[in-house]
Amino acid sequence: MPSKRRAANANGLIAALPRKDREHLLAGCERIELAFADVICEPGDRIRHVYFPVDGFISLLTPRDGCTSLEVGLVGNEGMLGITLMLGIDVSPFRALVQGGGVSMRMDAALFLRELARSPALQSELNRYLYVSMAQLAQTAACTHFHLLEARLARWLLMTHDRARADEFHLTHELLAHMLGVRRVGVTKAAGGLQRRKLIRYHRGNITILARNGLEAAACGCYRASQNVYDRFLGE
Amino acid sequence: MPSKRRAANANGLIAALPRKDREHLLAGCERIELAFADVICEPGDRIRHVYFPVDGFISLLTPRDGCTSLEVGLVGNEGMLGITLMLGIDVSPFRALVQGGGVSMRMDAALFLRELARSPALQSELNRYLYVSMAQLAQTAACTHFHLLEARLARWLLMTHDRARADEFHLTHELLAHMLGVRRVGVTKAAGGLQRRKLIRYHRGNITILARNGLEAAACGCYRASQNVYDRFLGE
């Protein structure tokens, strides 16, 4: 169940700021369009901008040996990309890949740091977001290790559903395989299982969520656990 | 290859501070003995103290369904326990389990926050430590998923060797199984492999590192990768 914050037609972190801080921050942002499959940065790259997604959403991946990789985070309109800047480090630890195209607010790195320095509310908000991100990272590590692919896939679809704000989104099995760190065939098999149970439908890269409830039942507890952590520290 | 910082007979984060900050911080610490197998805190617990290990080292675990669990971090004299306090959140995201007994510096949470506020050097140091911790978290997630148990075990032994600062330490297969998120038998098999190759020797809970070089060869690249991240952001 997405919290109110996520339902807002704006970035949740920004929306939660007091009016003055919010307006000052927004004044320094530019509105840009994220295009599906864009790679915003690679691990080790210098971070030149932070992103506050509004419509789009971004996967954080740790690449591994060229072809395979594993998703370790997902940034939608509840979060931001480039949070490590607030730790004073402008080197991206992850690959950032646009999973869902859409509008995003973008801000120059130096300007962001100035903004952060002048707004205690922003500091507090991002501190909490960083904490939640760390908790999710650990959760994902355990989930990836312990849970069956079908449950992990269901969880992934739910998390994406929350961020895509539409029942249908573009996503091939190949891409899902990269997120989940498995083979394409593995995804085909797991997705086939979910489709047979009428929880989703897909056709040539378009996935439709048919039954959220069913998906939640099929997903591992990690989805709920993540939601709880989020609501506790960033909810209203 | 442990960096100089780790070799020092003090906590590395504290040692790296300017003299005045260091002395002020140490004045607020008490020296306590960590006992093997102590559980310092459970996930969700309130954080009352931060710890800067000197001799001992501490595992960070995400529990799962009672019996199994997975290690997502390791804190030795290169790091600290309770870092999330600097994000303004006094709730532990992990279980903290003492893996190696020994001396540790401990500081009251509120005092730590005051200390942090007055020392920009400490802030910078801990910011960088937090960044490295996040990177390690992601690395561990990928490692746990992709690499074979024997390689993961080798990596774990190396990381522990770095922090134990002795070639022998107490550690049963059962405990290792909890760290690595696998069965006890799995550890027995993997450890048997390493022993047959004369890289380690063990007997009733005492593990001896015989050939570090060999272990490094047997470990997955994650060990080196972690070292590199550490050296880059916290090295000298």
Add this chain to the structure above:
DNA sequence: GTCGTTGCGTGCGCTAGCGAACGTAATGAC
């Protein structure tokens, strides 16, 4: 309509790790 590309389905042999169970030797308490 033709053709190359993309996205998905299927099948085959294989291995790592699982769960459960049992065995055994070392150790320590008494």
Add this chain to the structure above:
DNA sequence: GTCATTACGTTCGCTAGCGCACGCAACGAC
């Protein structure tokens, strides 16, 4: 010396996911 406990060894059947390979239908470009 006795006996329970601890720590490790081994076996058996099982399954999820792997790597590889081939097939096939939908789609877009022309």
